Amino acid sequence: MSTSLSVSKPQAAASVLLIGGTDPSGAGLQADWRVVHALGMHAYTVVTAVTAQNTTSVSDMGVLGATKISAQFQSVQQALLREDALPLAAIKIGMLGDEFAIAAVCEGIAALQAQGQPPRVIVDPLIMASSGARLLTQQGENMLLERLLPLADVVTPNLNELAQLTGMPVTDIEEIEAATKQLLSIGVRSVLLKGGHYSADSEESSDYFYSQELHFWLIGKRWPDKANVLGTGCLLATAMACATAQGYAITDAIVLAKTLVSRGIRNAVLANGAYQARLGDIDPNDWSVDYQDFPLMTPQSPETPRLQLPACDSQRLGIYPVVDSVEWVEKLIHCGIKTIQLRLKTDVENPPTWDELDQQIAAAVKVCAGRNIRLFINDHWQLAIKHGAYGIHLGQEDLYDADHQAIAASGCHLGVSTHSYTEVARARWVNPSYIALGPIYATTSKDMPWVPQGPAAVERWVKLLDGHYPLVAIGGIDRERAKALKPTGVGSVAMITAITKAEDYQAATLELIKIWEE
Ligand SMILES: Cc1ncc(COP(=O)(O)OP(=O)(O)O)c(N)n1
């Protein structure tokens, strides 16, 4: 499992285009619009069909002709030519109705793509209404597969739609994974199977994502007292479009969208015989993400038993130096450091032997023995376990290569690096002893694809995760920045340069401890 599809770079305001049918009971374009509005964003709309339906039946449906659909696209194109137009960054496509509408939509998208930076395209492939009535003709279904789905960045079928599109059974996890893979063979770039209908009696709702680069299950809480909430599929796909328009990478967009759907279902209200999702007030800066709605992510089956790693003895791990030798460990514990990491990075030119690593890790554990020091070993989890270190620190790649069961069985604590919503969702799957958040500021100690998150992000992470995991901020943190981060409530700050490159490491360490503890 590679770390992510790409890196999120939240950007200036952008708009989304919603393409679909209207539904008087509140799903369809009306539901899409509510999401965009709740996130304070701007939406253009292209109506493809007008339906008369409620939760039990579709009584009438009219698909607009190609001329009417194309005319709407032209209006959007003209609006986007204005100097003050918000750039179009994402398109969400819902109900299309028939093959003529699909052809018009494909042409409209091609024109928009030619006009500017190509927007991301999310397709919710609506074939049937929940009442069982068809929302797309058979010829339309063929054209969907041949022309529209290959244009999409992500396609979001539910179980019935996946079965219908692939002609494959989808009754268990293996069949779901196989059918999802099958959609890629017809040219779809990635698929997010909506799990709302899978194992409906489970306490969790699991979605499955599959692309050439990675695959994962996304597991969220189910709200059993809120059954069959209207329009949640529309909500999910539109929220993904909004997040990608805001510059989030696809996987972060999926995590945010799943969180928003959970929030909508948790707060749903009964109106006219059906539950309607309620989003309430959302802060577009952090999507008002609430821990109870935040999912777990794993490449393993969602039915795999969950790990239980030991909790750290404190939620506040304090000043946390990251060092590259036993000598540094020894010097810093004499300065009063209580949490420390031995990060033995292998020199590609002259890599240490296993025996050398073994000796250094054994020596570091010995130096800390009986002193109440939380010594974390970076990467070399087998040796950390062998020598009984307090803990192991793993980055996301190493986390997925490591033997989780062996780490959990060893009793070692486990810290995990994260840089995004996706990585926090993955970290949650192993239930770590702490979560590290980085890079907060630009660092010279390591090449990073990640944009520095800044202190405001630490505040957001604390709001989301505090009380559930001890948190550690890392990346470019010095004395002044430690002072700036203290009010965020983060329990620990980790650093390399500010201590190991200080003119007077003892003075620098004592000063940092003083700032953090006073
Ligand atoms: C406390 C802490 N946070 C993050 C890291 C980075 O770990 P990782 O992503 O594994 O990168 P490397 O350290 O291996 O370069 C860390 N070491 N400690």
Ligand SMILES: Cc1nc(C(=O)O)sc1CCOP(=O)(O)O
């Ligand atoms: C090792 C490391 N990991 C980071 C992350 O963001 O995961 S930032 C980082 C480097 C921290 O060093 P300094 O204090 O010198 O900036």
